Amino acid sequence: MRYQLYGGGGSPYSQKMRGILHYRRLPFDWIQITPGVRAEIKHDGPPVIPLLRLPEDGSLHVDSTPLAMLLEERHSQRSIVPTDPAMAYLSLLIEDMADEWVTKMMFHYRWDLAIDQAYSSRQIISDNTPGLRGEALAKAAQAIRDRQVSRMPLVGCTPQNKPVIERSFHELLSILDGFATRDEYLFGTRPALADFGLFGQLKTLASDHTPMMIMRTSVPSVYDWVRRLEDSSGIEGEWHSIAERRTAIDDMLRFCATYYLPFLQANAEAFAKAEDQVSLSLAGQSYSQPPFKYQVKCYSRLKTLLADAKAPGLREVLAHTGCLAFLE
Ligand SMILES: N[C@@H](CCC(=O)N[C@@H](CS)C(=O)NCC(=O)O)C(=O)O
Numbered sequence: 627m628r629y630q631l632y633g634g635g636g637s638p639y640s641q642k643m644r645g646i647l648h649y650r651r652l653p654f655d656w657i658q659i660t661p662g663v664r665a666e667i668k669h670d671g672p673p674v675i676p677l678l679r680l681p682e683d684g685s686l687h688v689d690s691t692p693l694a695m696l697l698e699e700r701h702s703q704r705s706i707v708p709t710d711p712a713m714a715y716l717s718l719l720i721e722d723m724a725d726e727w728v729t730k731m732m733f734h735y736r737w738d739l740a741i742d743q744a745y746s747s748r749q750i751i752s753d754n755t756p757g758l759r760g761e762a763l764a765k766a767a768q769a770i771r772d773r774q775v776s777r778m779p780l781v782g783c784t785p786q787n788k789p790v791i792e793r794s795f796h797e798l799l800s801i802l803d804g805f806a807t808r809d810e811y812l813f814g815t816r817p818a819l820a821d822f823g824l825f826g827q828l829k830t831l832a833s834d835h836t837p838m839m840i841m842r843t844s845v846p847s848v849y850d851w852v853r854r855l856e857d858s859s860g861i862e863g864e865w866h867s868i869a870e871r872r873t874a875i876d877d878m879l880r881f882c883a884t885y886y887l888p889f890l891q892a893n894a895e896a897f898a899k900a901e902d903q904v905s906l907s908l909a910g911q912s913y914s915q916p917p918f919k920y921q922v923k924c925y926s927r928l929k930t931l932l933a934d935a936k937a938p939g940l941r942e943v944l945a946h947t948g949c950l951a952f953l954e
Contacts, residue, residue, distance in 0.1 A: 627681035629654035632663065635753045636746065636833075638732055639690045639725070640676040641856070642826030646694055649817055649858045650704045660754050690826070691721065694819055706822065708813045712868040712940035715931060717813055717820040719949070720878055722924050724823030727886040731795040732827045734783040735837040737775050742835050747771035782915030790911045794885050795837070799845045801877040806851035812874060815863030817855065825855045868939040876947050883948030884909050890925040891952050897922045929953055 631647060631654050633640025647654045657663060659675050669677060669686045677686050678693050687693055698707055708714045736746045747767040751758060755766060778784065783791065802824070811817040817825075831837035832852045841849040866872065885908050896904040897917040905914035932940075932953050944950040 627653070629681055630657055630679040631655070631676055632657045632659050632667065632679070632686075633676035634659055634750065636750050636830060637675050638729060638826035638830045639674075640826075641829045642690050642822045643676045643678065643693060645817075645822050645825050645829075645855055645858070646697065646706060646819075648856070649706065649822075649861065650697060650701060651859050652697065652701065658753055660756060691725065691819075694822070706817060706819045708818055708865045710865065710867050711935060711937035712943065713813050713818075713865065713871065715935050715937055715940055716871075716875060716879070716943070717818040718931060719882060719928060720812065720820035720875075721823035722928060723878075723882050723886040724820065724827055726921055726924055727794070727889070728798065728824065728827040730782055730787075730791050731798075731837070732830050732834075733774075733778065733781055734788065734791045735795075735831060736834050737771075737778055737783065738788070739836055743771050743775065745835050747774070780916060781918070782913065784915070787913050787915065790885070790908050790913045793909065793911070794881070795831075795840075796844075797881060799841065799848055801874055801881060802848045802851065803845045804877065805872050805874045806845075806847045808854075809861060809863060811863070812872065812878070814865040816861055816865065817858055817863075818865075821855065825852060828852045829856065868943065871943075876943070879943065879947035879949050883952065887949060887952035889913070890921060890928075893917050894922045894925045 629647065629652060631640070631643055633643065633656070635658065644656060659677075664673070667677070667679075667686060669688075671686070671688050674688055676690060676693070677688050678696075679686050687696065694706065698705060706717075708717055735742060737743055744767075747770045748763065750770055751763055751766045755763075758766060805812075809815055811821045813820065828841075828848075829852055832841050832849055838849075841852075888906060888908060889904070892906040893904045897919060902916060903914050904917050905912070907913070932944075941950060944953060
């Protein structure tokens with residue numbers, strides 16, 4: 627009985643799920659999505675990847691965070707949820723930030739410069755359209771390139787926001803560089819959901835040309851950490867308790883309080899008022915984009931989870947890193 631994971635080599639959320647399945651030692655087939663495969667699987671839900679097919683009934687499911695939690699309900703060994711409930715919440719918060727904020731770095735670097743547009747568009751088509759070569763491949767790559775570049779403003783990847791996005795990328799790398807060595811992860815010596823959320827986005831950044839060069843030259847230890855996390859099925863580690871947490875956790879939470887949480891709050895407010903733009907200042911620089919409905923859901927989920935959490939030490943850590951004010 628094997629799972630089937632449908633995804634793409636250049637899709638960060640697909641990489642995240644594949645990394646989780648490897649770490650959890652769950653048997654699965656990796657199936658590269660193509661237009662033909664998509665037509666054949668007949669999934670009525672949102673047309674996104676990754677999709678996970680359950681072995682027992684063939685049902686298909688999407689959205690990597692609920693998918694990871696579904697695997698937690700189904701399998702107890704090699705869980706990616708830290709046992710300390712405060713650490714479990716922090717892992718969910720950092721994962722959410724990776725999925726929704728680090729993805730802006732991924733999309734920005736992927737589609738900003740011509741050299742990256744050319745590589746990424748060709749790679750996506752080469753993976754998802756078997757048999758295409760030469761002119762036909764170049765034409766299809768140009769079409770996806772045009773489509774993705776036209777979507778940049780929708781997710782905030784604009785010239786105006788470029789300094790905030792690039793600065794936050796460098797800050798994130800420097801936080802990770804504070805601990806990234808062999809077999810060390812954010813919450814201990816075994817990887818958590820947060821590590822896999824970061825991994826998905828960073829794996830893509832570490833293979834696209836410009837961010838790959840930044841990572842290899844400025845933080846080679848982080849580059850190597852990401853490379854190894856692709857398959858961590860051999861790792862046997864321990865969790866830290868909240869009292870023993872790494873300083874990188876507090877740094878990451880300050881990072882969330884500087885960039886992601888102010889954005890989430892402003893996004894929810896702008897969405898509620900049906901405004902066209904979320905506009906705010908992040909780390910002293912202006913940032914704006916159209917409101918994003920999915921991220922309204924992310925924000926209320928984080929608040930509800932905190933309101934329900936019975937987690938000694940959690941509120942203190944969130945308060946001293948500046949996160950609590952956004953989450954209560
Ligand atoms: N929240 C979803 C996001 C999935 C997602 O956005 N996937 C992208 C690829 S990485 C996609 O399929 N986009 C549809 C498209 O580009 O047409 C998750 O965590 O799985």
